[in-house]
Amino acid sequence: MPDKHIVYHIPVCPFSQRLEILLALRGQEDAVEFRVVDITKPRDPELLAKTRGTTALPVLETPDGTILKESLVILRYLDEVIEGPSLRRSDPAEHAVESMLVAQEGPFTMAGYMFVMNRDPEQRGGHLEKLLNLYRSMDDFLKAHSSEGPFLFDSFGLAEAVFTPMFKRFWFLDYYEDFELPDTPDYARVRQWKEACMAHDATKQVSKEEIVKLYYDYALGAGNGALVEGRKVSSFAFDPPWQARPWPPKDKYSTSASDAELGLVA
Numbered sequence: 001m002p003d004k005h006i007v008y009h010i011p012v013c014p015f016s017q018r019l020e021i022l023l024a025l026r027g028q029e030d031a032v033e034f035r036v037v038d039i040t041k042p043r044d045p046e047l048l049a050k051t052r053g054t055t056a057l058p059v060l061e062t063p064d065g066t067i068l069k070e071s072l073v074i075l076r077y078l079d080e081v082i083e084g085p086s087l088r089r090s091d092p093a094e095h096a097v098e099s100m101l102v103a104q105e106g107p108f109t110m111a112g113y114m115f116v117m118n119r120d121p122e123q124r125g126g127h128l129e130k131l132l133n134l135y136r137s138m139d140d141f142l143k144a145h146s147s148e149g150p151f152l153f154d155s156f157g158l159a160e161a162v163f164t165p166m167f168k169r170f171w172f173l174d175y176y177e178d179f180e181l182p183d184t185p186d187y188a189r190v191r192q193w194k195e196a197c198m199a200h201d202a203t204k205q206v207s208k209e210e211i212v213k214l215y216y217d218y219a220l221g222a223g224n225g226a227l228v229e230g231r232k233v234s235s236f237a238f239d240p241p242w243q244a245r246p247w248p249p250k251d252k253y254s255t256s257a258s259d260a261e262l263g264l265v266a
Contacts, residue, residue, distance in 0.1 A: 014165030015071035026084030039225035139190035150196035
């Protein structure tokens with residue numbers, strides 16, 4: 001059996017970054033062993049045996065061999081067992097409030113990913129409005145429960161750890177869809193929260209360049225390591241490394257770059 005917790009993950013995965021943020025906040029980055037999974041290749045049979053055939057990541061293996069799935073489950077578990085101050089609020093009413101905000105993450109994440117994967121220019125307006133509606137809902141929630149900010153409570157906590165990786169993944173919307181929050185009062189509080197979350201020192205695991213380059217195939221409608229038609233290499237491939245590749249074309253509706261143009265040919 002391993003002598004520490006093991007997380008099987010994709011390095012750029014937002015759900016894995018939640019765990020990395022928790023460990024960074026605690027100064028306990030070495031308390032968990034992260035093992036990288038290449039999603040452009042078939043899953044290792046040994047890992048599939050551990051997960052009983054499921055492929056979603058991250059997956060956590062405890063020192064006694066127990067397998068835990070679902071990032072929020074893993075995050076809450078590590079919050080309990082890793083030494084350091086708790087992410088979740090100890091007051092029951094405050095924890096209920098942060099849980100209500102966390103519950104908005106699923107629709108928010110889905111809206112952002114559906115937006116970047118959309119290939120129909122005529123559908124762009126609908127995706128944009130759906131995402132803006134969700135931002136307005138979060139703005140209203142934050143004003144009701146935390147009007148001063150910048151965080152939901154007095155410090156970076158559970159809700160921030162859940163949402164920050166999605167805020168950073170949505171750099172792909174800034175790049176491929178020219179997305180930006182309107183500079184109007186109905187987005188002011190959520191903008192303050194988003195900026196404070198993204199600026200926090202414990203959330204520096206990824207960069208905009210990394211997200212834009214690795215998620216190019218998502219912008220063409222191909223997710224989770226799937227290949228774009230006419231291509232032989234996924235933008236999620238480990239080699240050549242993303243740092244050595246050129247920035248992809250911003251135009252996702254009428255342009256589809258080749259492997260060579262994306263720097264994916266060694």
